[in-house]
């Protein structure tokens with residue numbers, strides 16, 4: 519008895535399956551090689567780490583961690599950053615949720631320990647590590663010892679508008695100056711627009727903030743920000 523002849527359709531289907539199998543094997547091999555040899559910051563499936571230099575997948579992993587209460591704390595903890603929980607607080611239309619105080623592992627803020635949301639603390643830690651400290655080292659040849667600020671939480675509206683400010687949720691930080699180990703103070707009000715190294719440093723720090731904070735407003739934005747950098751992790755995106 520002769521074996522049944524394969525139809526052209528079944529041969530074509532077999533060829534498609536063989537091609538898909540080949541493709542799957544190639545993808546598995548690529549993923550395996552990437553997993554073994556590519557830096558973790560370039561791989562979406564590797565955990566986000568504060569110590570790793572920013573890579574291809576860092577932004578995606580950062581945003582994912584910022585939106586996940588537990589992951590946000592885990593990344594800070596793994597990076598050696600202390601984050602002390604504060605209880606929920608509701609002031610009329612304003613509220614402080616998912617928040618704490620940074621302590622250790624980041625450049626200290628002054629006044630010390632302002633309450634901020636975990637996404638904001640995460641953005642501060644990454645900005646400090648990957649923008650502020652390198653900019654000070656490279657443009658001013660000094661180590662940053664403190665960041666002077668005007669506050670994180672204030673139950674108020676956005677200047678001149680109806681919407682609530684991200685400060686109403688402790689989801690913003692107003693940076694006024696940076697203090698260096700050699701005693702120098704670099705002030706947003708005095709130095710931001712200067713042509714000297716201090717100005718170069720502050721503008722670089724501002725641009726670096728845009729990578730980690732959703733909204734970065736500097737003296738370039740408007741006169742209301744002539745003396746501070748407003749950095750927040752709210753839903754809008756502005757870098758100016």
Ligand SMILES: [Zn+2]
Pocket residue numbers: 685690691692747748749
């Ligand atoms: Zn502000």
